[in-house]
Amino acid sequence: RASNLQGYAPICLGLEDFYTRRLYLRIQDCFGRPIASAPDAWFDVVERYSNDNNKTLKRTTKKSRCLNLGSYNYLGFAASDEYCTPRAIKSLKRFSPSTCSARVDGGTTTLHTELEECVASFVQKPAAIVFGMGYVTNSAILPVLVGKGGLIISDSLNHNSIVNGARGSGATIRVFQHNTPSHLEKVLREQIADGQPRTHRPWKKIIVVVEGIYSMEGELCKLPEIVAICKKYKAYVYLDEAHSIGAVGKSGRGVCELLGVDTADVDIMMGTFTKSFGSCGGYIAGSKELIQYLKYTCPAHLYATSISPPAAQQIISSIKVILGEDGTSRGAQKLARIRENSNFFRSELQKMGFEVLGDNDSPVMPIMLYNPAKIPAFSRECLKQNVAVVTVAFPATPLLLARARICISASHTKEDLVKALEVISRVGDLVGIKYFPAEPNKQ
Numbered sequence: 001r002a003s004n005l006q007g008y009a010p011i012c013l014g015l016e017d018f019y020t021r022r023l024y025l026r027i028q029d030c031f032g033r034p035i036a037s038a039p040d041a042w043f044d045v046v047e048r049y050s051n052d053n054n055k056t057l058k059r060t061t062k063k064s065r066c067l068n069l070g071s072y073n074y075l076g077f078a079a080s081d082e083y084c085t086p087r088a089i090k091s092l093k094r095f096s097p098s099t100c101s102a103r104v105d106g107g108t109t110t111l112h113t114e115l116e117e118c119v120a121s122f123v124q125k126p127a128a129i130v131f132g133m134g135y136v137t138n139s140a141i142l143p144v145l146v147g148k149g150g151l152i153i154s155d156s157l158n159h160n161s162i163v164n165g166a167r168g169s170g171a172t173i174r175v176f177q178h179n180t181p182s183h184l185e186k187v188l189r190e191q192i193a194d195g196q197p198r199t200h201r202p203w204k205k206i207i208v209v210v211e212g213i214y215s216m217e218g219e220l221c222k223l224p225e226i227v228a229i230c231k232k233y234k235a236y237v238y239l240d241e242a243h244s245i246g247a248v249g250k251s252g253r254g255v256c257e258l259l260g261v262d263t264a265d266v267d268i269m270m271g272t273f274t275k276s277f278g279s280c281g282g283y284i285a286g287s288k289e290l291i292q293y294l295k296y297t298c299p300a301h302l303y304a305t306s307i308s309p310p311a312a313q314q315i316i317s318s319i320k321v322i323l324g325e326d327g328t329s330r331g332a333q334k335l336a337r338i339r340e341n342s343n344f345f346r347s348e349l350q351k352m353g354f355e356v357l358g359d360n361d362s363p364v365m366p367i368m369l370y371n372p373a374k375i376p377a378f379s380r381e382c383l384k385q386n387v388a389v390v391t392v393a394f395p396a397t398p399l400l401l402a403r404a405r406i407c408i409s410a411s412h413t414k415e416d417l418v419k420a421l422e423v424i425s426r427v428g429d430l431v432g433i434k435y436f437p438a439e440p441n442k443q
């Protein structure tokens with residue numbers, strides 16, 4: 001629902017009360033209808049197609065299928081994979097949809113231990129622990145890692161699950177300017193005893209939280225610089241790889257592999273299985289001691305039902321495909337494809353003059369609309385032309401930085417992308433998006 005515009009309609013309406021009637025009227029100016037009576041602008045309930053890896057979806061109210069440019073299906077593992085699906089079905093029959101038990105009360109099957117070993121080895125850490133939900137992984141783990149007397153320094157654009165986890169921890173929270181290592185260093189200097197490096201005092205511990213690829217910006221984390229600063233000031237690095245694990249790096253191992261950072265320098269590696277692996281859940285990977293500590297103390301491990309067995313099997317199988325352990329080169333092809341597709345789509349959008357955020361290799365591509373009033377028009381006109389895009393606005397972005405957020409998949413073909421570019425180009429003109437001269441690609 002967070003990526004479904006229905007969720008944003010009331011927020012846009014709310015603007016009218018205190019901010020301006022103009023925004024509301026602009027929506028009417030564009031296409032003659034107020035946002036509240038524009039249900040055709042949102043994805044309503046959708047039907048998905050497993051036989052095309054969720055490359056298309058259909059609104060239940062419409063006949064035609066739309067090209068799906070909204071799901072986080074980076075490697076195209078979402079359903080109907082020739083290797084993953086039969087195995088997930090087998091595990092469903094063998095273990096049932098749910099263990100109906102917490103991990104420590106009979107909810108740990110052989111699949112769960114296999115999954116944790118598989119994830120640890122994939123992300124190149126000594127151990128890992130998995131949870132049934134990515135969101136909960138952040139929001140439940142941060143309070144276990146740090147509390148009163150501790151300090152969390154969080155990137156200003158970190159995901160809501162991190163924000164909630166930080167707030168729930170009781171630790172002091174400071175925010176540094178998005179992806180700006182120099183500002184992180186400034187904040188650290190202000191917070192530690194006499195501003196000198198090599199100490200975390202007076203704090204019990206300091207945790208710096210960043211994301212591998214920022215979900216609303218499509219930007220890669222400046223991880224090498226951030227890791228160096230954290231070393232200098234004795235702060236732990238917590239890296240959320242929800243959007244980067246599986247999606248970037250030569251063998252899909254995420255931003256550390258892509259940017260040449262030693263995983264030993266990232267203390268807490270977090271990620272979710274809902275993007276590149278076509279499954280559900282989240283993980284924390286780190287030292288054996290850290291993971292053992294979490295297994296003994298984390299309420300979300302002790303009191304929550306363990307991750308669904310077919311979901312666990314889907315993750316194990318998709319990692320095997322990524323690593324070529326299924327005996328084919330499909331994994332390597334998928335990795336090459338997501339990279340090619342992302343770089344092609346980004347550079348074409350830039351050539352057309354759209355302002356696209358993010359870096360090369362990132363499959364997350366926000367197109368700036370700025371004015372939230374353009375959201376329903378952009379979304380509706382794309383849908384009319386059978387392209388489903390997710391549009392996001394406040395509070396997921398700052399108020400006047402609304403955007404359409406494209407997610408590219410390895411399952412998209414070149415023809416799909418060319419068709420989508422044509423539609424976006426037409427809709428851009430129709431809705432009156434600001435254009436900018438193309439700039440050379442970043443990075």
Ligand code: PMP
Binds near residue numbers: 161
């Ligand atoms: N972290 C980040 C950076 C995210 O973008 C998201 C959701 N997209 C989550 C955590 C939560 O993951 P999930 O949707 O798998 O619960």
